[in-house]
Amino acid sequence: MAKKGSDTIIERFRSVIENPQGYAKSLHEQGKLVAGYMCTHVPEEILYAAGIVPVRILSPHVSQAMTRSYIHETYCSFSHDCAYQGLSHNYDFLDLITTSSSCIHMGEAFNVWVRFAGFAGKSYLIPYPHIIETKPAASFMKESYGEFKKFLEGFVKKPITDEEIEKAIKVYNHTRRLLKRLWELLRRENPPITGPDVATATLASQFMDKLEFNKLLEKFLKGLEAAPGKGKPGVRLMVSGGACDDIEILDLLEHLDYAVNLIFIDSCTATRYFWFEIPEGRADKLTAIAEGYISRIPCPSKDNVPGTGEKKRLRYVQQFIEEFKPEGIVFLYQRFCSPQPHDIVALRPILDKLGVPSIDLELDSTVPVTQFRTQLEAFLEILKPVVPLE
Amino acid sequence: MSEHEYASVNEKLDWKKARVIVAGVDVGAVNSKTVILVDGQPYAVSQVATRAPKESALKVMNAALANTGLTQDKIQYTVGTGCGRTQVTFAQKTISEIVCGATGAVHVWGPSVRTVLDAGGQSCRVIHCTDKGKATGFLWNDKCAAGIGRSMEAFADLIKKELTEIGDIALQSEQFPKLSDFCSVYAQSEALDLMRTKVSPEEVITGYHRAMARRISTLVSRAGMKKDFVIIGGLAKNPAIVDALENTLKVHRLAPKPEWDPQVIVAFGAALIANAFHKRQG
Amino acid sequence: MNKEKIFAGIDAGHVRTKAVLVRGKEILGYGSAATGFDAVNAAQEALTRALEAAKVSRDDVAGIVSTGIFRDVVKALPIAVQRTVPEYMADAKGALFLNKNSRTVIDIGANVHKAVHYDKDGNLLDVIQNDKCADGVGIFYTTMAKALGVSEEGLSELALASTKQLSVAIHCAASAESEAIGLLCQGEEAADVADASLRFIVERVAAMASTMPLEQEVVVAGGLAKCKALMKHLPVLLKQDVTLLNLPEYVGAIGAAISYEGEK
Numbered sequence: 001m002a003k004k005g006s007d008t009i010i011e012r013f014r015s016v017i018e019n020p021q022g023y024a025k026s027l028h029e030q031g032k033l034v035a036g037y038m039c040t041h042v043p044e045e046i047l048y049a050a051g052i053v054p055v056r057i058l059s060p061h062v063s064q065a066m067t068r069s070y071i072h073e074t075y076c077s078f079s080h081d082c083a084y085q086g087l088s089h090n091y092d093f094l095d096l097i098t099t100s101s102s103c104i105h106m107g108e109a110f111n112v113w114v115r116f117a118g119f120a121g122k123s124y125l126i127p128y129p130h131i132i133e134t135k136p137a138a139s140f141m142k143e144s145y146g147e148f149k150k151f152l153e154g155f156v157k158k159p160i161t162d163e164e165i166e167k168a169i170k171v172y173n174h175t176r177r178l179l180k181r182l183w184e185l186l187r188r189e190n191p192p193i194t195g196p197d198v199a200t201a202t203l204a205s206q207f208m209d210k211l212e213f214n215k216l217l218e219k220f221l222k223g224l225e226a227a228p229g230k231g232k233p234g235v236r237l238m239v240s241g242g243a244c245d246d247i248e249i250l251d252l253l254e255h256l257d258y259a260v261n262l263i264f265i266d267s268c269t270a271t272r273y274f275w276f277e278i279p280e281g282r283a284d285k286l287t288a289i290a291e292g293y294i295s296r297i298p299c300p301s302k303d304n305v306p307g308t309g310e311k312k313r314l315r316y317v318q319q320f321i322e323e324f325k326p327e328g329i330v331f332l333y334q335r336f337c338s339p340q341p342h343d344i345v346a347l348r349p350i351l352d353k354l355g356v357p358s359i360d361l362e363l364d365s366t367v368p369v370t371q372f373r374t375q376l377e378a379f380l381e382i383l384k385p386v387v388p389l390e
Numbered sequence: 391m392s393e394h395e396y397a398s399v400n401e402k403l404d405w406k407k408a409r410v411i412v413a414g415v416d417v418g419a420v421n422s423k424t425v426i427l428v429d430g431q432p433y434a435v436s437q438v439a440t441r442a443p444k445e446s447a448l449k450v451m452n453a454a455l456a457n458t459g460l461t462q463d464k465i466q467y468t469v470g471t472g473c474g475r476t477q478v479t480f481a482q483k484t485i486s487e488i489v490c491g492a493t494g495a496v497h498v499w500g501p502s503v504r505t506v507l508d509a510g511g512q513s514c515r516v517i518h519c520t521d522k523g524k525a526t527g528f529l530w531n532d533k534c535a536a537g538i539g540r541s542m543e544a545f546a547d548l549i550k551k552e553l554t555e556i557g558d559i560a561l562q563s564e565q566f567p568k569l570s571d572f573c574s575v576y577a578q579s580e581a582l583d584l585m586r587t588k589v590s591p592e593e594v595i596t597g598y599h600r601a602m603a604r605r606i607s608t609l610v611s612r613a614g615m616k617k618d619f620v621i622i623g624g625l626a627k628n629p630a631i632v633d634a635l636e637n638t639l640k641v642h643r644l645a646p647k648p649e650w651d652p653q654v655i656v657a658f659g660a661a662l663i664a665n666a667f668h669k670r671q672g
Numbered sequence: 673m674n675k676e677k678i679f680a681g682i683d684a685g686h687v688r689t690k691a692v693l694v695r696g697k698e699i700l701g702y703g704s705a706a707t708g709f710d711a712v713n714a715a716q717e718a719l720t721r722a723l724e725a726a727k728v729s730r731d732d733v734a735g736i737v738s739t740g741i742f743r744d745v746v747k748a749l750p751i752a753v754q755r756t757v758p759e760y761m762a763d764a765k766g767a768l769f770l771n772k773n774s775r776t777v778i779d780i781g782a783n784v785h786k787a788v789h790y791d792k793d794g795n796l797l798d799v800i801q802n803d804k805c806a807d808g809v810g811i812f813y814t815t816m817a818k819a820l821g822v823s824e825e826g827l828s829e830l831a832l833a834s835t836k837q838l839s840v841a842i843h844c845a846a847s848a849e850s851e852a853i854g855l856l857c858q859g860e861e862a863a864d865v866a867d868a869s870l871r872f873i874v875e876r877v878a879a880m881a882s883t884m885p886l887e888q889e890v891v892v893a894g895g896l897a898k899c900k901a902l903m904k905h906l907p908v909l910l911k912q913d914v915t916l917l918n919l920p921e922y923v924g925a926i927g928a929a930i931s932y933e934g935e936k
């Protein structure tokens with residue numbers, strides 16, 4: 001039965017995100033080359049073209065203090081958690097760890113892997129411009145990607161052909177289109193799938209071999225697009241912020257005192273990961289990839305239109321609100337993150353103009369359930385007045 | 391029962407003649423409070439220290455009922471609130487302290503209230519509301535500003551003074567050391583270290599109060615201030631915190647009502663909401 | 673070296689002031705008082721209690737050495753301290769006095785915690801202290817005991833009864849406390865919350881100590897060393913055996929007292 005099949009596929013995605021390290025290890029045991037990446041600015045296509053499967057390194061959600069000897073306390077929990085993945089030797093089997101320069105906290109997490117977790121001989125930092133909305137950015141990135149490609153060719157001991165890169169671009173664009181179709185289902189009045197399940201699938205894509213993932217998602221979508229709505233009327237909420245890979249939070253949204261429809265997540269572990277495409281069929285593959293990554297909805301740490309101080313991301317957030325029509329926005333960001341809260345300050349006038357209320361929740365290694373529950377329920381009580389007024 | 395625990399009854403009301411008896415139970419991080427209304431009027435109020443929330447909810451209810459002859463089964467509707475609200479097992483409904491706080495504040499101070507600062511034991515919240523006491527938005531303290539209320543207790547213990555005294559002591563010094571105003575752990579640590587210097591304990595207490603007040607004021611500024619402004623929760627009873635807040639924010643709060651302990655206003659709001667739910671039921 | 677002389681050591685800590693009287697290899701008596709905001713007064717009180725316990729009069733005390741964060745403050749009269757020694761030195765010497773085989777002492781104080789590595793003669797080899805964000809773990813212990821409605825000993829008993837492993841935030845005592853209360857409010861058992869709170873302390877202390885090579889035998893100083901539940905977790909997180917000391921909260925004071933002999 002189609003329904004049972006789709007339940008199985010969601011379960012598969014869920015099992016991957018509950019044990020991404022196990023999945024990565026299974027790839028390694030199949031004899032595949034596996035590279036960990038820490039930031040979604042990494043041009044995965046080049047790795048894939050080299051025959052390496054990129055898997056994202058995210059938080060293990062364990063409360064630990066060991067990393068405080070390596071990274072200062074006032075760096076975000078996420079950077080501590082990612083550093084801990086290296087120090088606890090969970091990913092020793094990886095052939096490579098790579099990241100593109102993003103924010104300073106994640107930079108330190110990467111450094112920990114390189115200097116203290118045994119990855120000195122198998123690491124690569126891809127220089128990435130801080131201000132991507134400038135003329136020189138594309139040529140800078142092309143050069144940077146050229147160096148990366150050269151490094152990988154030395155690493156796998158064979159050249160990476162244009163054909164292989166084009167093939168990788170197509171596979172990844174296919175993933176992006178499939179995921180976009182999945183998220184578009186949430187625009188419906190009565191979606192056939194819940195937001196948390198959509199988020200689960202998206203998160204799984206960051207850990208999985210894209211060919212395998214695409215097959216599963218394609219099958220899943222076929223069943224879904226014709227399926228009836230889940231019929232759960234609830235307050236339409238949108239989540240916006242930084243890396244949020246803790247499914248416990250999304251589960252919490254489904255178990256509050258009031259019904260919630262999670263209809264959009266603007267984060268690099270959700271829609272910002274794939275809401276763009278790499279131009280296909282170009283002669284200059286690396287420039288095509290550079291242009292594609294520049295066209296992404298930027299991470300707040302990379303977003304600043306020079307001369308205007310404008311932030312490109314804000315336009316997208318406004319667009320998503322207008323298209324997906326949330327009744328409220330939940331900002332989810334790491335305590336001690338600087339770029340995310342700066343964006344929130346810039347977003348508030350836009351939200352006020354659109355008449356959409358919001359709340360701020362601070363993320364940590366573990367989920368402060370009581371705090372989050374109280375704030376979310378208070379928010380819902382305000383959005384959908386529960387108390388009969390005199 | 392510690393010295394902050396109490397129960398009081400309005401002897402002028404006779405619950406036996408009442409049509410509607412409802413209750414609000416606020417299980418907070420540090421204290422649990424109950425307000426029982428008899429035909430819409432406050433009849434019994436109680437407060438106990440919170441331990442295991444489920445037990446504290448029962449304890450504070452029993453404290454309110456004690457010596458009244460009223461029994462819990464005669465309470466027609468109970469609303470639970472506070473961080474321990476899911477543990478108020480005898481409540482018909484739970485409502486967040488945000489909504490209850492707005493309701494209670496407007497009932498106590500009137501329809502001019504627009505901004506409520508609820509400065510409690512574990513967290514601080516700024517609530518915006520309408521003239522009818524309907525909450526329209528809120529801002530909760532960030533994690534770095536957690537535990538300010540309770541830290542006052544810890545401080546009082548350290549210097550062997552009563553919690554009710556340190557606010558007055560903090561008002562006394564003109565000079566005071568500047569302490570970290572972004573983190574209570576840093577501020578506490580710095581305060582302790584000051585004993586190495588010539589700073590007097592009174593000045594240290596003043597410095598600590600000023601730092602914590604600054605911390606709370608940034609929350610209010612971030613949320614936005616719209617008059618009239620009121621403060622509820624335990625810290626509303628600390629004159630040094632209130633004073634410093636008013637000076638920084640350049641807004642005076644509405645004067646406290648002598649008949650209302652600011653710590654029970656959320657419970658009062660919950661009781662009023664219990665009334666509204668009960669009315670809708672019938 | 674005059675074995676008959678009696679020396680006093682005062683460890684003037686952030687929250688507690690400890691005093692001890694030592695003669696040669698013998699501890700004659702000890703006492704402590706809350707530091708409050710008056711370190712001199714607290715030192716007086718602690719010393720008086722130690723003298724009473726030892727049945728020794730003030731005049732019989734040949735010299736007083738102070739250590740602890742307020743060691744300079746208590747130099748004031750009427751204490752009349754003749755010498756001050758830094759905490760790490762007092763910790764090393766005191767630990768060695770109580771356990772000849774010890775080479776590492778982890779001192780968990782009310783506000784600050786540190787680890788000291790020393791040789792067989794008590795000479796300093798290495799020392800490390802917590803970063804500021806991890807201040808106050810001892811005070812956190814007291815706060816949690818109060819929040820759970822138990823005594824300081826009671827908190828240990830409660831934690832030992834835990835059957836479920838919970839986690840609290842690790843950033844600092846303030847966030848740990850916040851989450852601990854949150855867990856209680858979710859309906860979690862007080863015993864489990866108590867244990868999670870103690871594991872927070874042990875996580876912070878162990879993470880700090882583990883940056884140093886921990887040479888056996890490893891011992892613990894400070895009042896929290898008497899907390900059975902805490903001491904159950906420490907060796908596990910340190911991945912090292914930990915040997916218990918008698919009078920762990922007096923390690924610093926003992927080390928101070930015996931440091932008098934070093935004076936020229």
